[in-house]
Amino acid sequence: MRIGLVCPYSFDVPGGVQFHIRDLAGELIGRGHEVSVLAAAEDETPLPDYVVPAGRSVPIHYNGSVARLSFGPLAARRTRRWLGDGGFDLLHVHEPIVPSLGMLAMLAANGPLVATFHSAQTASRALRAAYPLVRASMEKIAGAIAVSEDARRTIMDHLGVDSVIIPNGVHVEAFAAAPPDPRWLATPERPVVAFLGRLTEPRKGLKVALAAVARVRAAFPGVRFVIAGAGDAAEALGQLGADAAAVELVGPISDADKAGLFRGCSLYIAPQLGGESFGIVLVEAMAAGAPVVASDLPAFARVLDDGALGRLFERGDARSLADAIIGVLADAEATARQVAEAGRAVWRYDWSNVADRVLAVYDAVTGS
């Protein structure tokens, strides 16, 4: 099958949707399909050979974060040319309600169309403004995929589109077999609590994590909080006083470093305050065998099977987070049981499984 994938966000910067599309493309190519990815990217950015750059993107505030989107006459022209040259049997657009390449491709598309909705939030103001146009191109989607129950409900409520749930994929083996990184290797005296996420984005919950440091430190004086992610946190750290000594900022980290961190740390914390649709990082941590402590967002509760595969705490509550961390560190036996259970459960998110499901959607849409 000739498959065209469209990524609305820029390949110049890392992000969940970009990784998902890269991995899906790799998986489809591995199964003998021809794949071309249209993505926002500078012409000079080094890209895999199946990616066609649609040109410069512009950082825009969208859905509570800053996204690099691609639009304008040049992007529209390149999108039409890519569609014309591609001769695709099937077009698979990601995040079709983001005003970028996906929307452009949908306006121009004529053949079988599949769309994946990643976000559980919709910028409803922008959506209402563009509504008639957007609604009409939604009608072209012959098969809609949502990455989570929350995303499915959102598009049902806002767009009246029903969808099937196919979660994001993870290469379980790559995380399960990665060597632990010696820089962040936990010891009984020096347990390591890992945090990942853009530091300047309030909804990622860095503040909650830092507010929990004092209480955890009182119980485990040697604890290290390893904070990974882009952004400046010096000011937030300055307010911690003596407890700042337990916090290490390591900046943005690579995929390999992330796996090494998860393999060696005592636990991974996800104190997000909202706006999460799925929680792929939780799955990655579980695949690497790291115990998970996450805020009780519906999306996280579902990934953690309501607390059977990790601990949930009250979102935004630093005290509740600290108690959960202490619980994981203190009760090794219960934690080991949860980790073993989680290690089995994550296989349903493995790409081998997820790609099978995506291909089933392609078959159902193309009638093959």
Place this chain on the structure above:
Amino acid sequence: MGWMAPVAITLVAAALLVGAVWYAASRVDRMHRRVENGWASLQLQLTRRASVALALAHEQLWDPVTSMVVAEAARAALEAPPQGSEHSELSAVLRAATGDAAQVAADLAVPEREPLLRELGAAWYRAVLARRFLNDAVTMTVRLRSRRLVRWLHLAGRAPLPQTCDIDDAPSEGLASP
């Protein structure tokens, strides 16, 4: 010069109206095609599921009694339209026949049975997807056709209002899906 303005306004308004009607008609047409494709795909996947079930019954995957019941239900489903209750019955029969995950796992270990059993799960899952997508298209079409512009100008022509497909295709507990 005074007469030109009203004429120009009228012409622009007429052009806008024609554009809106053409646009609405093309949307209705597209939705009808989506519904049509949806039925075709559902028919294909249901036929595939019934053929695989029949092949498995011939392979004597199950005891003779179960095999006979599955074969009968599969034959009936092969001749039924996609909205036929025969498909619901085949679903119920297959759920009873493959409900035991441990038994299915044992059957999957038998080389002659493995590909057919996997195909049964795959065709079933595709049928579920095809029906979900079809019903979504039907709902959207009905919504679109209820709009005043579409109703008053009969933009849907003589095409009958599409119906959703309400067969029972709930999956089997024992069978892996994709």
